[in-house]
Ligand code: SF4
């Protein structure tokens with residue numbers, strides 16, 4: 272006899288007012304409940320470190336300027352002791368690629384820990400939720416407040432909440448712009464109304480972006496807007512750490528008295544208190560299984576562990592686990608995919624570190640004048656060049672210039688070039704040769720720049736010396 276495939280009706284329910292089907296579900300506001308626990312404490316500690324880094328780094332000085340500073344007008348990027356120029360952007364791209372691989376590695380190993388603990392969207396959302404709790408109360412109070420008609424008390428609470436949100440947004444925006452425009456001057460100019468229009472525009476833009484993302488959009492950003500959320504599920508395997516409910520232990524769920532011999536009544540450990548749902552910032556029920564909305568924040572673990580403690584049941588009904596663990600199989604921590612990511616990551620970090628320390632700290636560029644050649648008062652053939660010397664180091668350098676490539680080659684102009692730290696010096700120089708010494712009408716010449724004070728290293732740049740036709 273042939274087996275029949277079971278069929279489930281997945282048609283969305285019709286609206287009450289007719290037979291048309293509403294495919295658009297408007298967002299339901301999520302009222303999260305306050306909770307405590309190990310993972311919450313970890314998140315707060317991590318959040319404080321990130322906050323200090325974000326708000327504090329911008330105020331540090333290094334080598335006479337802001338320690339981390341995207342100086343866009345001069346096209347220089349300072350990160351503490353290192354200065355990056357447009358030519359070094361390959362290194363910055365490398366840093367981004369290494370960061371992406373680091374994220375892949377972490378995702379394969381521990382799922383969405385980045386989302387739950389360190390993503391700015393999550394960190395700022397948790398802070399905004401805290402402001403909400405301080406001004407409007409906990410979950411039930413907020414629900415009641417939203418249902419109540421407008422009153423002086425409601426207005427004051429809402430005003431306080433939005434003011435706090437805007438203040439945090441403003442500090443975030445000001446700090447962000449401060450990474451591009453020196454923060455000390457920016458803050459003073461901003462307050463005194465002396466800042467330029469673009470500064471006001473960008474601070475306003477990032478203030479509103481923070482206010483909108485962390486205050487209003489929240490989980491919508493993670494669910495619908497974040498590209499990382501979309502593609503990371505393909506990186507998961509059955510050994511990736513996920514936040515999961517153990518249905519074998521939890522079902523059959525149901526309320527009961529603490530002292531009841533629930534197992535004798537066919538009940539599992541889940542008392543169906545819905546605390547795990549009430550604390551979830553994305554409003555999902557983890558008991559329904561792994562869902563794309565889950566950002567792995569572990570709030571439901573903390574909430575459920577508290578309930579388990581109250582019931583005197585063992586902790587871990589919701590826990591960090593793996594699909595293999597849940598199905599009773601062994602979890603393989605070291606697996607080919609993870610080892611592959613780790614190996615690629617280590618190689619890339621090695622290459623990047625090598626490239627960083629081996630990069631030349633002097634840039635040298637020679638361009639020849641458009642006038643092909645001229646004869647000077649001594650009857651020598653003369654070519655004019657423009658030299659550009661770029662000091663990428665944090666200290667001043669003195670270079671000595673020389674030129675080779677032709678017999679009787681004379682260099683006129685400055686031989687000693689002092690280039691301040693992080694600056695570019697452009698200077699004209701002339702080379703001259705007696706016409707009878709020219710082997711050809713176009714000849715290769717080399718400019719040599721020696722760093723006499725520091726490394727003694729030299730850098731060369733080639734150019735052409737043009738003369739009249741040689742018979
Ligand atoms: S918090 Fe734990 S006990 Fe309560 S509903 Fe969730 S899984 Fe069940």
Ligand code: SF4
Pocket residue numbers: 514547550551552553554555556557564565566567568569570571572
């Ligand atoms: S289900 Fe749990 S881990 Fe996932 S987002 Fe909700 S509270 Fe966080």
